[in-house]
Amino acid sequence: MKKLLIISLITLGIFACKDVINEIPDNPYQTTPYAFDYDRTLLPPPRIPSDNPLTEEGVLLGRMLFYDPILSADSTQSCNSCHNQSNAFTDNGLQFSTGIEGITGKRNSMPIYNLMWHLDGFFWDGRADILRHQAILPIIDATEMNETIDHVLYKLNRSNSYKEQVKKAFGEEELNEEIIGKALEQFMFSIVSADSKFDRVMLGIETFTPEEKIGQVIFNSEAIPIQEEADPNNPQNFGADCFHCHGNSLFMRREFLSNGLSGNGDLGLAEFTGVRRDEFKFKTPSLRNVEKTAPYMHDGRFETLEEVVQFYLSDMNASSAVDFSNAPNMHALKDSVYLSPTHKKALIAFMKTLTDEKLLTNEKYKSPF
Numbered sequence: 252m253k254k255l256l257i258i259s260l261i262t263l264g265i266f267a268c269k270d271v272i273n274e275i276p277d278n279p280y281q282t283t284p285y286a287f288d289y290d291r292t293l294l295p296p297p298r299i300p301s302d303n304p305l306t307e308e309g310v311l312l313g314r315m316l317f318y319d320p321i322l323s324a325d326s327t328q329s330c331n332s333c334h335n336q337s338n339a340f341t342d343n344g345l346q347f348s349t350g351i352e353g354i355t356g357k358r359n360s361m362p363i364y365n366l367m368w369h370l371d372g373f374f375w376d377g378r379a380d381i382l383r384h385q386a387i388l389p390i391i392d393a394t395e396m397n398e399t400i401d402h403v404l405y406k407l408n409r410s411n412s413y414k415e416q417v418k419k420a421f422g423e424e425e426l427n428e429e430i431i432g433k434a435l436e437q438f439m440f441s442i443v444s445a446d447s448k449f450d451r452v453m454l455g456i457e458t459f460t461p462e463e464k465i466g467q468v469i470f471n472s473e474a475i476p477i478q479e480e481a482d483p484n485n486p487q488n489f490g491a492d493c494f495h496c497h498g499n500s501l502f503m504r505r506e507f508l509s510n511g512l513s514g515n516g517d518l519g520l521a522e523f524t525g526v527r528r529d530e531f532k533f534k535t536p537s538l539r540n541v542e543k544t545a546p547y548m549h550d551g552r553f554e555t556l557e558e559v560v561q562f563y564l565s566d567m568n569a570s571s572a573v574d575f576s577n578a579p580n581m582h583a584l585k586d587s588v589y590l591s592p593t594h595k596k597a598l599i600a601f602m603k604t605l606t607d608e609k610l611l612t613n614e615k616y617k618s619p620f
């Protein structure tokens with residue numbers, strides 16, 4: 252009996268030992284799941300692709316790449332050059348971004364936050380299906396960083412700090428195109444905006460001013476025909492119908508739509524699909540942080556929110572190029588909405604409650620260098 256016990260103990264010992272030994276060679280790199288630190292009450296559950304879970308190491312590698320001008324042909328431009336944190340990761344107030352060759356693109360830079368909930372394609376025309384594919388395109392775009400993947404990989408793989416980080420994050424000796432895409436995807440997915448005044452009001456921590464409150468009602472009410480007898484004190488009588496396309500806690504509709512704006516030579520979604528009914532449809536932007544992302548629209552044609560509101564309320568007929576059957580809500584809107592100057596101001600005051608100072612200053616999104 253005693254002998255048997257000793258044998259069992261030895262066997263157990265061997266097994267225990269084997270387990271420990273096994274862990275090391277099977278798992279040459281130890282990653283730490285990325286810790287998000289935002290309040291999850293209001294936003295949908297995180298959506299992370301199962302083949303690219305966010306890890307602290309992968310997010311850091313992506314952050315290094317995002318801020319590194321080595322990605323451009325002459326090492327002068329990084330992603331951050333046109334996506335600056337203090338402007339909610341848009342360009343620095345520029346209508347069109349300029350690439351390394353001094354070539355100006357035809358579209359306004361887009362903000363980067365809450366991208367894990369963008370399900371229907373990236374860029375104003377949706378030509379990139381998933382984020383890791385999108386991330387490669389600016390590097391090889393002649394009007395942007397104008398580099399080749401082979402040369403970027405050659406430069407990156409000469410660097411010891413990248414070699415160390417790729418080992419930690421992906422267990423590989425060297426970077427390759429797929430890893431660049433996945434790492435940038437991880438960093439960009441880690442950028443979340445969920446701490447604006449609006450969020451804090453929804454969570455009961457702060458309150459709107461009376462003006463912001465009126466603006467919220469106008470934003471979230473149906474456009475109803477102007478009525479002579481409408482009570483001027485009831486903002487619901489003057490709904491601006493914004494919520495149909497910029498509603499819910501993400502302040503965007505996950506669709507490509509026409510808001511009645513003429514394309515100015517840019518066909519939007521149709522440039523990618525080639526389909527007539529997609530003409531002048533653009534990715535519907537989130538209005539979070541809109542105070543910081545001027546100028547506005549795919550071509551940055553409006554400099555202020557006042558101009559945007561003016562467009563929605565009265566200038567619709569000017570865009571005769573638009574097929575309004577593509578923009579049913581707008582059709583109703585252009586015939587019916589009237590906002591007094593006070594109500595316009597209130598609508599804008601509400602939109603400004605969507606500014607998230609934490610996004611604009613969070614150390615986790617800053618340059619790691």
Ligand code: HEC
Pocket residue numbers: 317322328329330331332333334348349350351356358359360361362363369372373374375376385386387389390394395396435439534
């Ligand atoms: C020269 C300026 C410039 C540089 C450099 C640049 N971008 Fe952009 N970015 C833009 C512009 C302009 C758009 C909109 C282009 C379009 O729709 O055709 C855009 C769009 C995007 C989008 C789409 C967002 C959405 O909601 O669909 C993402 C993501 C993005 N860029 C990430 C990056 C990354 C990552 C890098 C670095 C590898 C980078 N950008 C480099 C100007 C730039």
Ligand code: HEC
Pocket residue numbers: 491492493494495496497507508509510512532533534535536537538541544546547548549550559560563578580581
């Ligand atoms: C039919 C859907 C729809 C409705 C309704 C709508 N929008 Fe938009 N909005 C869009 C689309 C699509 C764009 C992008 C258009 C473009 O760039 O050509 C946009 C762009 C914007 C932008 C520019 C954002 C940026 O980052 O450039 C602002 C601001 C805006 N809308 C505010 C509003 C307000 C305020 C209302 C209510 C008066 C409203 N929208 C109603 C679909 C809509």
